[in-house]
Amino acid sequence: MLAALILLPLALVPxxxxxxxxxLRSWLLPAAGAGHLLLVLLALGHVADAAPGAWIGxxxxxxxxxxxxxxxxxxxxxxxxxxxxxxxxxGNRTMVPxxxxxxxxxxxxxxxxxxxxxxxxxETTTLASAPLIYFNRNRLSIEATWKYLLICSVGIALAMLxxxxxxxxxxxxxxPVSLLLTDLLAxxxxxxxxxxxxxxxxxxxxxxxxxxxxxxxAWKPDAYGEAPGLVGALMAGGLTSLAFLAVLRxxxxxxxxxxxxxxxxxxxxxxxxxxxxxxxxxMRQGDFKRMLxxxxxxxxxxxxxxxxxxxxxxxxxxxxxxxxxxxKGCLFLSAGNIHRAFASKRLSDVRGALxxxxxxxxxxxxAFLAVTGTPPFxxxxxxxxxxxxIFDAGRLWVGLTVLVLLATVFIGMGASVLAVSQGxxxxxxxxxxxxxxxxxxxLAMLLAVLLLGVYIPEPLWQLLEQARLLVxxxx
Amino acid sequence: xxxxxxxCLLLVILVNFFTLGSARLGACIHAVxxxxxxxxxxxxxxxxxxxxxxxxxxxxxxxxGALIPWLLLRAxxxxxxxxxxxxxxxxxxxxxxxxxxxxxxxxxxxxxxxIEAHQGGLFIPTSLATLFTGFLLLVSRRxxxxxxxxxxxxxxxxxxxxxxxxxAMPLMVEAGVLLDLLVAVFVMGIVLDQINREFSTLDTExxxxxxx
Numbered sequence: 288m289l290a291a292l293i294l295l296p297l298a299l300v301p302x303x304x305x306x307x308x309x310x311l312r313s314w315l316l317p318a319a320g321a322g323h324l325l326l327v328l329l330a331l332g333h334v335a336d337a338a339p340g341a342w343i344g345x346x347x348x349x350x351x352x353x354x355x356x357x358x359x360x361x362x363x364x365x366x367x368x369x370x371x372x373x374x375x376x377x378g379n380r381t382m383v384p385x386x387x388x389x390x391x392x393x394x395x396x397x398x399x400x401x402x403x404x405x406x407x408x409x410e411t412t413t414l415a416s417a418p419l420i421y422f423n424r425n426r427l428s429i430e431a432t433w434k435y436l437l438i439c440s441v442g443i444a445l446a447m448l449x450x451x452x453x454x455x456x457x458x459x460x461x462x463p464v465s466l467l468l469t470d471l472l473a474x475x476x477x478x479x480x481x482x483x484x485x486x487x488x489x490x491x492x493x494x495x496x497x498x499x500x501x502x503x504x505a506w507k508p509d510a511y512g513e514a515p516g517l518v519g520a521l522m523a524g525g526l527t528s529l530a531f532l533a534v535l536r537x538x539x540x541x542x543x544x545x546x547x548x549x550x551x552x553x554x555x556x557x558x559x560x561x562x563x564x565x566x567x568x569x570m571r572q573g574d575f576k577r578m579l580x581x582x583x584x585x586x587x588x589x590x591x592x593x594x595x596x597x598x599x600x601x602x603x604x605x606x607x608x609x610x611x612x613x614x615k616g617c618l619f620l621s622a623g624n625i626h627r628a629f630a631s632k633r634l635s636d637v638r639g640a641l642x643x644x645x646x647x648x649x650x651x652x653x654a655f656l657a658v659t660g661t662p663p664f665x666x667x668x669x670x671x672x673x674x675x676x677i678f679d680a681g682r683l684w685v686g687l688t689v690l691v692l693l694a695t696v697f698i699g700m701g702a703s704v705l706a707v708s709q710g711x712x713x714x715x716x717x718x719x720x721x722x723x724x725x726x727x728x729x730l731a732m733l734l735a736v737l738l739l740g741v742y743i744p745e746p747l748w749q750l751l752e753q754a755r756l757l758v759x760x761x762x
Numbered sequence: 763x764x765x766x767x768x769x770c771l772l773l774v775i776l777v778n779f780f781t782l783g784s785a786r787l788g789a790c791i792h793a794v795x796x797x798x799x800x801x802x803x804x805x806x807x808x809x810x811x812x813x814x815x816x817x818x819x820x821x822x823x824x825x826x827g828a829l830i831p832w833l834l835l836r837a838x839x840x841x842x843x844x845x846x847x848x849x850x851x852x853x854x855x856x857x858x859x860x861x862x863x864x865x866x867x868x869x870x871x872x873x874x875x876x877i878e879a880h881q882g883g884l885f886i887p888t889s890l891a892t893l894f895t896g897f898l899l900l901v902s903r904r905x906x907x908x909x910x911x912x913x914x915x916x917x918x919x920x921x922x923x924x925x926x927x928x929x930a931m932p933l934m935v936e937a938g939v940l941l942d943l944l945v946a947v948f949v950m951g952i953v954l955d956q957i958n959r960e961f962s963t964l965d966t967e968x969x970x971x972x973x974x
């Protein structure tokens with residue numbers, strides 16, 4: 288069953304490479320997405336937690352990430368059908384196989400119980416997504432692709448060194464040398480401290496680069512700015528969630544080793560710095576897709592802050608992971624529509640999106656409200672939970688700093704979003720009109736975020752709590 | 763066997779210096795190919811002959827020693843670039859930095875809490891020195907191709923460390939890592955080609971339109 292989750296998209300790759308019909312290739316994406324979601328739902332209900340020695344398997348954390356990534360992928364895949372139809376001149380011979388590979392690698396990463404395998408899957412997602420960023424084939428997208436490829440490859444190479452350091456910590460501690468998660472957790476108490484700490488820092492640099500935590504975010508505004516909206520949605524919602532999962536796996540090891548006292552402050556520092564940087568660059572940002580990248584950095588920062596504080600804040604961060612993925616999906620997809628319609632993403636050129644594109648404009652505006660934590664959307668609840676966790680832990684100054692930065696982000700982002708959506712469009716007859724598949728998936732994601740704001744289903748609540756316990760033990 | 767592995771590691775360090783000091787891209791790529799081939803010997807020299815090490819050595823030799831350098835050589839033939847001009851940090855200063863870092867790596871490795879079998883060995887200092895060389899190449903050179911060479915040297919440094927821990931990396935993962943490296947270089951090669959077509963140069967200084 289679990290193998291089928293990975294093999295299904297992989298099996299469609301040769302079909303996508305060989306099939307001669309354009310539309311068929313496009314429809315392979317939703318087919319893979321729907322099959323994947325179905326299998327994920329079945330697996331969540333019927334597959335037990337992984338056995339100790341297994342290389343792939345489920346546990347609450349991987350269930351949570353799959354539950355987030357799979358619907359997001361299906362939404363983006365449906366959107367892709369009409370998007371690719373609109374951009375026939377670009378072709379889909381590269382896009383479709385790469386997106387399928389991306390899904391397979393993403394699933395493998397979510398289910399890996401061996402840190403080496405997790406590393407491998409994450410690196411594969413980087414390679415599969417690089418051609419996607421280059422979809423528009425112009426100078427700017429080359430530049431973005433090159434930076435993404437080089438920075439993420441070097442980052443993830445450092446993560447490999449970090450893994451080796453952790454393995455050396457086991458060797459030095461006299462435990463069996465293995466990167467299986469269960470073995471590492473069992474060996475926790477004897478892991479040699481200096482190696483473990485150095486390994487943690489390297490792993491955080493590596494996976495943090497992929498998450499886009501400041502100051503390791505250099506590739507992010509460029510890549511999100513130049514990639515098509517649906518690729519941005521998949522990266523900001525799916526890839527970052529996986530990178531965060533990798534960070535959480537490392538935190539699991541740190542918890543088992545009783546080294547949370549070292550790990551948490553570092554994570555908290557990175558998180559706060561990301562929030563600060565996002566707030567600064569969000570002000571006067573002249574390009575609304577780059578602005579979304581800074582919003583993603585902000586939310587990654589919040590996740591890091593949540594786990595850096597621990598307890599209730601970790602629970603909030605895990606809930607935030609779900610909300611962030613869905614809200615980012617809606618935001619990027621609707622921003623992609625606006626970009627298409629106005630053929631520009633500069634604030635100086637885009638005006639009156641609400642008038643020109645009633646659906647996409649309204650979605651964009653509402654998704655902005657959702658993503659900045661306005662009630663009654665789910666992000667409000669998760670940010671509130673994180674903040675409550677911070678104040679409960681007695682970290683008054685951290686809490687106040689986060690509040691001020693969140694407010695700054697709201698103002699900075701609001702100014703740009705309102706400039707895009709309000710006013711009179713300069714050019715009244717646009718070549719682009721809203722199509723069903725270009726607005727229905729983002730709408731569904733937005734509704735899901737709204738739903739999570741008013742009601743969190745009991746099974747999800749339990750899953751989040753189990754995942755939290757997994758990250759930080761009973762403490 | 764210890765003599766053989768020490769000899770290999772010294773050769774690796776020499777290649778590091780060569781890549782730092784050479785302006786000719788072709789020579790740099792050949793040097794990295796040599797480094798990859800030498801690295802392929804290491805698992806055999808340290809862990810003896812068995813199925814795992816043989817496969818690992820064959821994989822490293824084929825990919826690091828032959829296929830990847832071949833891809834890069836083909837790339838420079840197509841883009842007609844021979845030399846690294848005007849690096850951000852000159853050749854002599856990078857060599858000096860490289861020498862300092864190598865010396866530092868040896869001193870630092872002496873202070874690390876190693877297990878007894880690894881104390882005084884060349885593995886860890888060489889690994890650290892190679893890592894640093896890779897970094898130096900990545901940040902001090904302008905040509906996109908030299909940056910790929912830097913990335914390869916960095917990966918080689920990590921590989922050396924990995925040999926000490928062969929048990930931690932099962933064959934499947936090890937093979938996957940090598941394969942990922944190959945695909946990475948392949949994709950980078952395609953992007954290089956596009957950069958060259960679009961800008962008529964591989965100078966990464968040109969890649970600076972995106973900023974805030």
